[in-house]
Amino acid sequence: MSDKVFIKSADDLELVKDAFLKRLHNYKYRVLVCSGGGCVSANCHAVKNALLQAIKDNGIEDQVLVSETGCIGTCNLGPVMAVMPEEVFYTKLTPADIPAIVKSHLVDGNICQENTYYDIALQKRVSRLKDIEFFKNQVKIALRNCGSIDYSSIEEYIANDGYMAAAKALGEMTRQQVIEEVTNSGLRGRGGAGFPTGIKWKAGYEADGDEKYIVCNADEGDPGAFMDRSIIEGDPHSIIEGLMIGAYAIGAKKGFAYIRAEYPLAIERFNAALAQAREMGILGENIFSSGFNFDIEVRIGAGAFVCGEETALMASVEGGRGEPRQKPPFPFQKGLLGKPTIINNVETLANIPPIIFKGSQWYAGFGTEKSKGTKVFALAGDINNTGLVEVPIGMPLRDIVYGIGGGIPGGREYKAAQIGGPSGGCIPKEHLDTPVDYDSLTKLGAIMGSGGLIIMDEDKCMVDVAKYFMDFVQNESCGKCIPCRLGTKRMKQILEKITDGKGTPEDIDELEAIARDVTATALCGLGQTASNPILSTLRSFRNEYEEHVTDKKCATGKCKELVSYRVLAEICKKCGLCAKNCPATAITGSKEEPYEIDESKCIKCGICLEKCPFEAISTN
Amino acid sequence: MNIELDASKCCCAQEKDEQKYKRFDSVISGYKDKEGNLIQILHYAQGIFGCISPELQEYIAEKTGIPVSKVHGVVTFYAHFSTEPKGEHIIKVCMGTACFVLGAKDIVDALSDKLGIGVGETTKDGKYTLEVTRCIGACGLAPVMTIDDVVYQQVDKKKVEQILNNEEVKEHE
Incomplete structure (x- = not known):
């Protein structure tokens, strides 16, 4: 039924690795088509299908291997693909571009320059990955496989030394040695708080309990963040391996991956990876003949930002409302289902296998004295x-x-x-x-x-940005503790008042006072940090707040209520389009007289600005 | 037992109530002996029925032995679950930071204007529900909106009009 090998030792992994590399060797070219979130949205599948068709049409199926990878990184240029081993990087592809590229590059060996990467800053095309500024100064450890391997192939993961770290930990290292290695690497939690991972694991190891759990926190809720998603989608096995090593270290037999519902592709790919690992005996009983048993269950979130907080996450994994609770007891003392539990972020776990495989000294060679990696x-x-x-x-x-x-x-x-x-x-x-x-x-x-x-x-209004974040946090506040529930609401109201042009200088002081109080008294991390966007914009851009409340001006024009519209008499051609379209009849004038806007009637809808063909309407 | 996610695909339009309940019952029995799976069950409920009505909440409570107050508490806690039916097509505007910085608010205003509904509301003909969503992870293409599973990138006011017109054309085809 399946041609999967059953893995019993590190030597078996080597066999899988050799077999894969040998197979790869048979191909002249390998085309990596990015299937990260951005490229999927830009319809990379149509490009891949066109590629397969063109390869077939040219009869070179036995020379070219096409693989889907996780995010290569350049998300605004999708769909993208890289032709290996030459590392030629093609961007902004459409299915129509493909036949010419296949013919020219894969058949005749000539790079299609006009489809390769364009460097905006240098204003020229740079065709090879290794020469592109965007990639040159990056060091990929957590993303080591992301964008360079077929995410759906456990064999290719193994061929890149995948599961070798787990085999090493289980076969050659004691649990204390694993923890020591992670501690020495200086790795700190990548979810936000930056707590040293080794110390966390040590606490898990020392905790009493017949049953313990390890949890992967993949509830990546920050708006504008998609790192964890990309790692799970592009390299799901690295998370499985990280969890397995962590479980061995603390003494857990069961792991959970809590993935947010908004990431269906990540859930799908992670589940597929779990099935492969089980099939090969990498998850299950007596892993690598070490006597260690371990498996992972996926739990799907349901759209609540607060569930990224560890105590809320545990409540959600247990099927309840994702409300945080007071710490202590900390999760390592009393966590999931009352048992000692260690929770690590996706990126943290992705760093674990290379740390174990290459050693803590290697990892600690990157970064600064206090922040390694x-x-x-x-x-x-x-x-x-x-x-x-x-x-x-x-x-x-x-x-x-x-x-x-x-x-x-x-x-x-x-x-x-x-x-x-x-x-x-x-x-x-x-x-x-x-x-x-x-x-x-x-x-x-x-x-x-x-x-x-x-x-x-420079066109962004920082008060507006602070309002955006406060709107987000207020919306996501679970409501359990009063400082967060009422404090965020009140801060949002004050920010609205300011951006609506009704603010007073006292409002800024009140905003600052509430912000400090909420930070000091909220129950969980969400509330304690909710004020940060306000405090930090106040610190660096206080003058903008003051301009909003004293001059009633928003220099960037983002706060609509503070914008005033004016007809520039010297440019106005007296066509009357603005007056005709003004819904508030705030504009008067005639063929003889230049048009004028009555500010008391103006509702600041901006239609005049849009309709004027001569750009004669100005905003402050 | 590992129930495939496909089992939760919505077939509201083609399926009779009886069939839906039958499908849902098999989901519940699959989770019977597992602890703490209410949220997973609710995902299926929403998928099969389109929304989790008060009647359905009672049904789940009865079948699982979980108090209906807890079921209701969980349903209303999470943004992903809805107690009211949604439109045939769901339009979502991404409100992640990147999309916000690049003008997502204008997209919401334009859609709201065109459809005559606010965020969270459904058009009278039951065709569209307008929602805002947190980051969908397509920050490189910001600002983005989605209609069902299709992602539209670098959207502005003008593009909104185009997209809605195209949807109308598709409807009449």
Whole structure:
């Protein structure tokens, strides 16, 4: 029924590896078609089908292997594909481009330059992955397989030393040695809080209990973050292996993966990976003939941001309302179903196999003294190269934005980077050279967070951004504790008042006071960090708040109520289109007299601005 | 027992109530001896019936032995579950940070204007429900909206009009 080998030892893994590499050797080319979230949205499947068809039409099926991979990283250029072994990177593909590329490149051996990667900053095409600025300065550890292997092939995972770390841990290392190795690597939790993983595991190991659990937190709820999703979709086996090593270390026989319902593709691919691992005996009983038993169950979330908080997550895994509870008892003391439980984030777990396989010294060679290793960021917003990047911790923000990110589009100025989502803060221009590590960011009132990195240009209103996050947190507050339930609501009301042009200077003070109180008194991490977007924008952009309340002005024009419209008499051709379309009859004028807007009647709908063919309407 | 996710696919239009309950019963019995699976059961309920009405909540409570107050509490806690039927097509505007920064609010306004409904509401003819959603992970294509499973990228006011017109054409084909 199946040709899968049953794995009993590390030697069996080597056999699978050799067999896979031998098979790969038979092909002249390998085409990696990105099937990450962005490329799927851009319909990469049509491109893949066109590719298979063109390969068939040219009769080169035995020379070219086409594989679907996880996210390659350049999400705004999808669909993309890479032709190996030459590493030629084709972007923004349509099915219509494919026959010519296949004929020219795969049959005749000539690269189709006009479809290769275009570097906006350098204003030229760069065809090979290794020469592209976006990829050059990245160090891929958690993303080591993402975008370079077929996510659906356990054989290819094994061929890239997959499950070798688990075999090493189970076969050669004691549980204490595993924990020691992880502790020495300096790995800190990548979900946001940055707690040292080794210390967490040690607590799990030392906890008393006949039954223990390990949980993968894949409830990636930060708006603007898609790192965990990309890892699960692109390299699901690395999470299984990470969980397995963790389970061995703490003494758990069962693991859970809590994945949010909004990621159906991640759920599907993870389940498929679990089935493969079970079929080969990598999950189940007596794994690698070590006597260790382990399996994983998937639990699907149902749309609640607070479930990323560990005590809320456990309540949700148990099938209840995802409400957090007081700590202690900590999950390692009393967790899931009352048993000791260790919860790790997806990216944290993805780092575990290479740490065990290559050793803690190797891993600790990346990063800074206090923040070791690498961090994955989802780079988005006003930036030329959006997508998924992994960099050594401590890289200056400027290098991420202007080096890897390729700068701000349209020659506009950088204003701020929002890092850490609704629990994070923003980093203004004067701190662009800050090294991106846990401690430096905390000093600036931001946090490393889970990895959402949104770049904003000069046209963005920071009060509006703070309002956006407060709206989010208020909506997601579970309502259990009063500071968060009422505090977020009140902060949102004040921000609305300010952006509606009704704010007073006292409002800013009140906002700040409430923000500090909520931070000090809320029950869980969501509430305790809910004020961060406000506190951090107040810290760096207080003048913008003041402008809103005293001058009743929003310099960027984002706050509609604070915009005033004016007809520029010298440009106005007196056509009357604006007056004709104004729903509030606020515009008067005639063929002889220039048109004018009565501010008291104006409802600031912006229709005049849209309708004027001569750009004679101006906003402040 | 591992129930395939396909079992939860909505076939409301083609299926009689009796068939739906039959399908749902087999789901519940599959979870009978497993602890803490209420949320998973509710996912199936929503998939099979389209929404989880108060009657259905009582039915689940009775079948599983979980108090109806708990079932109701869980259903109303999570954004993914709905107690009222939704439109034939669900339009979602992504409100992730990247989409927000690049103008998702304007898309919501334009859709709301065109369809004559607010966020969370369904058009009178039952055709569309308008929702905002948190990050769908297509930040590189921001701002995005989806109609059912189709993702529309780099949407602006004008594109909204185009997309809705195309939907109308599809309907009449």
